[in-house]
Structures are given as structure tokens and as C-alpha cells.
Amino acid sequence: MTDGFASLLDELKWRGFFAQCTDEDGLAARLAEGPLTAYIGFDPTADSLHIGSLVPIMGLVHLQRWGQRPLAVVGGATAMVGDPSGRTELRTMLTVEQIEANLAGIRAQLAHYVRFGDGPGDGVMLNNADWLRGYGYIEFLRDVGRFFSVNQMLARDSVKTRMENGLSFIEFNYMILQAYDFVVLNRDHGCVLQMGGNDQWGNICSGIDLCRRVNRAEVFGLTFPLIATATGAKMGKTAAGAVWLSAGRTSPYDFFQYWVNVDDRDTSRFLRMYTLLPRAEIERLEQLEGADLRQAKQVLAREVTALLHGPAAADEAAQAAAALFGGGDQEDAVPGSERPAADLAGDGLALLDALVQSGLLASKGEARRLVRQQAVKVNGETVADELRLLTAADVQDGRIALQVGKKRHHHLRFG
RNA sequence: GGGGGGGUUCCCGAGCGGUCAAAGGGAACAGACUGUAAAUCUGUCGGCAGACGCCUUCGGAGGUUCGAAUCCUCCCCCCCCCA
Numbered sequence A: 001m002t003d004g005f006a007s008l009l010d011e012l013k014w015r016g017f018f019a020q021c022t023d024e025d026g027l028a029a030r031l032a033e034g035p036l037t038a039y040i041g042f043d044p045t046a047d048s049l050h051i052g053s054l055v056p057i058m059g060l061v062h063l064q065r066w067g068q069r070p071l072a073v074v075g076g077a078t079a080m081v082g083d084p085s086g087r088t089e090l091r092t093m094l095t096v097e098q099i100e101a102n103l104a105g106i107r108a109q110l111a112h113y114v115r116f117g118d119g120p121g122d123g124v125m126l127n128n129a130d131w132l133r134g135y136g137y138i139e140f141l142r143d144v145g146r147f148f149s150v151n152q153m154l155a156r157d158s159v160k161t162r163m164e165n166g167l168s169f170i171e172f173n174y175m176i177l178q179a180y181d182f183v184v185l186n187r188d189h190g191c192v193l194q195m196g197g198n199d200q201w202g203n204i205c206s207g208i209d210l211c212r213r214v215n216r217a218e219v220f221g222l223t224f225p226l227i228a229t230a231t232g233a234k235m236g237k238t239a240a241g242a243v244w245l246s247a248g249r250t251s252p253y254d255f256f257q258y259w260v261n262v263d264d265r266d267t268s269r270f271l272r273m274y275t276l277l278p279r280a281e282i283e284r285l286e287q288l289e290g291a292d293l294r295q296a297k298q299v300l301a302r303e304v305t306a307l308l309h310g311p312a313a314a315d316e317a318a319q320a321a322a323a324l325f326g327g328g329d330q331e332d333a334v335p336g337s338e339r340p341a342a343d344l345a346g347d348g349l350a351l352l353d354a355l356v357q358s359g360l361l362a363s364k365g366e367a368r369r370l371v372r373q374q375a376v377k378v379n380g381e382t383v384a385d386e387l388r389l390l391t392a393a394d395v396q397d398g399r400i401a402l403q404v405g406k407k408r409h410h411h412l413r414f415g
Numbered sequence B: 001g002g003g004g005g006g007g008u009u010c011c012c013g014a015g016c017g018g019u020c021a022a023a024g025g026g027a028a029c030a031g032a033c034u035g036u037a038a039a040u041c042u043g044u045c046g047g048c049a050g051a052c053g054c055c056u057u058c059g060g061a062g063g064u065u066c067g068a069a070u071c072c073u074c075c076c077c078c079c080c081c082c083a
Helices: A008-015 A024-033 A051-065 A096-110 A137-143 A150-155 A174-189 A198-214 A252-260 A264-274 A279-285 A290-309 A311-325 A351-357 A364-372
Strands: A037-042 A069-074 A124-127 A191-197 A220-224 A336-339 A376-378 A399-404 A408-414
Touching: A008 A024, A008 A051, A008 A264, A024 A220, A037 A051, A037 A174, A051 A069, A051 A191, A051 A220, A051 A264, A069 A096, A069 A174, A096 A124, A124 A174, A174 A191, A174 A198, A191 A198, A198 A220, A252 A290, A252 A311, A264 A279, A264 A290, A279 A290, A290 A311, A351 A364, A351 A376, A351 A399, A364 A376
Parallel strands: A037 A069, A037 A191, A069 A124, A191 A220, A336 A408
Antiparallel strands: A376 A399, A399 A408
């Protein structure tokens, strides 16, 4: 299980999860004493998490693999406030109903990664609305607010970066609420470690201070690096937008493809961070160079997809990709849609309409442009005529294969 | 509350009565080159229309004008200084 690593911290460092620790020696000593409880917070700003949350998620996974107890705290209350960290503008505020719905979605997704339950090392999911929502303002100020120095709060990076663009009072309070979370988790669940992205450093430190004052407890903080791709972009941006963990928002095929298409320079780092492959296997893959790196990316894609969607879905996605890019013939998982055969009757179905209705392109103008740029293919043949109509004659094996550019595919299947 | 400066197409940022769907940069997309990578070069980059062209957009609502992103009025929001 330890895979040659001396400790959890050792593995986290090797895998690239270690940015800063408030007291590394102290935490190492505490870990050596026996299992501990640690937590990471997630913002329920959408009903699905996206790839950007994968680092903290994997943080919980490693924690559990090393026998520690992970707490996933969903910020049902703090989402109503909005964390200014890493933001330059006011977040849109969510309604209670939206947050409730988002919580449910996120809970289901985390369950793919973390084993929740009542056992010793089982994870627990908590919602900070349970202890924050009913707290009275005056009481909260007296109990918690008195421990905070405005001078210190103003010195936080999360606040400083907002001084230019403005920071609302409600956001200014965020760090206090998050700090209080840590106090509650420490008091009621014995939690002694908070982890999070490096942009959470200030909030985490606030929590540690508060725990010391209120609970007289010694607790720790550990942050993960903020991940950007080799080209400097944020994780998970594609033509279609963010890469989501929800299969409904990002299909397993598209999810798989995202990882296959990562920059060469990111391959090794991502293998370490986003897969659970043994160290030796990763080190072997890291030896690959040039075009052979594709093999490493295939492994990366398969592993990451399997963790989220399961091995079967990962295989299916891999086979679909092989069919489209490598000459395999297993096409069932290629993204597609069903249409009634009647659409092809008469003059046929306008290609431009088909491209838009399939979701492949956003507008007919864009479709027209791309046809003129020789970027659209039907059944592998480049289309020259933007007025092209699809008819029954185009159907092969029960479907018409549409392609835009080199990588975007869609199969129209006819009943 | 007073004074000053702002809100422009995904982002930054020009424009300040017509030649503006709106300079420039970034992002993005496509083509070439490749390895489903990067870099580079070229093209595209509001919607509809085969095309002529039509429509919607420059914080919001009105108004002036043949004509407004550009002028006027009111309103909303942001930043800075003063109280």
C-alpha cells in the first residue's frame, strides 16, 4: 500500500500535491501517532464539480488510502456569501434552492472517489449550513468575531487583491466563516488538518488561529499548488467550455479526449496527480519521449476516466477514440444523436442545420464558415458545398458521420 | 452627502455624430505542418441570408437628429478623493 513511500506526506510531495504546510514537522509527527481526521471544502456553485476540483478530490483519496479519515465539507452556507479568494469580481449569489440541488450533485460525484460510511477510516460529508445557517448575527459576532483583527484581515492576499476592484462586506466575512468551520470540525469531529488549494492559504491560517484560541487545539494546514496547464491556461478549458465531472455535462468520451490531448509537458505531472498508478509504472511512462508520449497520455486518459466513470466507461471511450483516430471499429460510444429517418425524406436534411442541431456547432453562420474553410466532413469526405443536403444515400451502417476539424465528431443515427 | 473618473462585442482595450458589427492585443476556432502534443505560418472570429442585403449589440430607459457607441435627460453599477 505504501508503494515505497515513507509516509502520506512523502507521497503527496512526490505526486505534486505539496505547496505549503503550516507546520510540516508537527504534522508529520501527528501522522506518525496514528490516524487523523482532515477536511477539504468544496463550493456548491454548480451542480457538478469540474476538473479544477480534481486536485482536492485526489487529496482526499490519498488521505483515505493512507488510513486517515477524510471529511468533505460542502459550503452550503458559505456559498451564500462567496469566497473572494482568487476572484477579481463579486460572485453571483445563489439561492437556497440552487445550493441544495448543487449539494446533491456534488455529493454523488465525490462518492465516486471517497468511500463514505461509518467505519473508522470512512469519509463523512458535511454541510456547513448545518452549523452556520441558524447562528444569530449578534451571537456570532460575540462568539467568533471578537477573535478577528481587521488589521490582520486587511493584510490577507485575498483581500488585498480586491482593494482595487472593490470587495463587499459580505465577502470580507468569508474567511471568518471558513475559520469557524474548522473550529466546529475540530470540536465535533476531531479534525486536525485542513487542506485546500494554495489560494486558500489565508483562510486556512485564519482557521488554525481560531482553533487555537477557541478550542486551544493544535491543528494543521496543507495546501496544494494551483494547477495551470503548460500553456498557462486554467485547468479544464476546452472549446466546449469547462470539463465537468458530470457525465451529463461532459460525456465520458469528451472527458477521455481531454486527457489524451494534454500538452506533452503536462503528461508526467498529470499522471502523478490525477492517477493512482504505482510509482514505478509512472516512472516508466515518464521515460517515454516524442511521439511515444501518446502512449502515456492514453494511459493517463484511461486511468482518470476509469476513476470517475468506471473501467467499463473508460474502455468504451478508449474504443470510440480508437475508432475515430486509429482505425478501430468499435463506434458505439462515439458521441451522437438519434433522428427519425423521415428527416432524410424529400430533398433531405440541410447539412448546416444538422451541424447546429447536433450541438457540434453553435450557429449556421459558423457552420457555413467552417464548410468554406474545408473543415467539415461527411463520412470522411470533405464537404465543398455549403448547401449540401443529407439524404438516405449518405447513411452508412445506419448512421451518418459528421466531423468538424480534426477532432470533433458526431454520428447521426437513424431509426 | 460633495467632487472627479469610468461602464464597448468571450477578456483587455481603442472609438467620441455618418466611411462602426465597431481599431489593436489576448483567448478561441479552422487550414498548412505534425504525434489526437507544442511552436510556427495563414485564415476566421454577433445572428439570418446562396448573394444583394436585413436584423440585434456598445450599463438601463427615454429624447435630439435625415442619421448616435458617439449629443441631451433620468436611472443603475464600479473606482478614486473629500465629508
